[in-house]
Amino acid sequence: MSVASLVRTTLGLKHHKVTKVVDSGGRVIVHLDWIRRRWPPCSVCGTYDKVRDRLPERSWRHVPLWGIAVELRYRPCRVACSCCEAIKVEAIPWSAGKSPISEPLIVVLATWSRLLAWDVVASLFGVSWSTVVEAVDRAVAYGRARKDYSRVTLIGIDELSRRRGHIYHTNVYDLETRS
Numbered sequence: 790m791s792v793a794s795l796v797r798t799t800l801g802l803k804h805h806k807v808t809k810v811v812d813s814g815g816r817v818i819v820h821l822d823w824i825r826r827r828w829p830p831c832s833v834c835g836t837y838d839k840v841r842d843r844l845p846e847r848s849w850r851h852v853p854l855w856g857i858a859v860e861l862r863y864r865p866c867r868v869a870c871s872c873c874e875a876i877k878v879e880a881i882p883w884s885a886g887k888s889p890i891s892e893p894l895i896v897v898l899a900t901w902s903r904l905l906a907w908d909v910v911a912s913l914f915g916v917s918w919s920t921v922v923e924a925v926d927r928a929v930a931y932g933r934a935r936k937d938y939s940r941v942t943l944i945g946i947d948e949l950s951r952r953r954g955h956i957y958h959t960n961v962y963d964l965e966t967r968s
């Protein structure tokens with residue numbers, strides 16, 4: 790399997806294609822483009838519509854391959870959205886807002902951060918500590934936005950000390966489901 794098809798599969802591309810993969814100073818740069826005969830979805834309402842123009846190229850840090858840094862590059866489309874009656878940026882499947890880290894990398898960093906110290910995760914994936922913090926924040930926000938607390942009726946609260954000193958974590962449990 791080539792790097793291009795690996796990226797295509799892991800990003801779940803439908804309206805975009807990999808145009809080239811370049812080795813640039815030990816870093817893999819994956820160039821992406823929009824498939825011209827398809828209409829991309831509006832990032833606000835999801836309506837598929839015509840492309841009006843393109844924004845300047847953006848780059849995203851992606852999941853490293855065998856320890857080699859991978860970067861995605863793409864010029865986002867602006868859609869003439871008939872539903873919003875305005876020009877809107879397309880919904881980019883691998884991107885979360887203006888974050889310079891790809892969605893799959895956010896998931897990988899946030900998953901490892903549950904098991905390892907955040908500075909260890911940063912060093913393993915060759916990213917800064919603040920990138921790991923951003924990934925965890927985004928994963929938590931994603932989870933909270935989709936969590937349904939309407940059936941929780943009984944909670945337990947516990948304060949646990951973390952490391953030495955006075956750093957505490959407050960854990961809130963659903964006592965009925967014990968989660």
Ligand SMILES: [Zn+2]
Pocket residue numbers: 831832833834835836870871872873874877
């Ligand atoms: Zn729209």
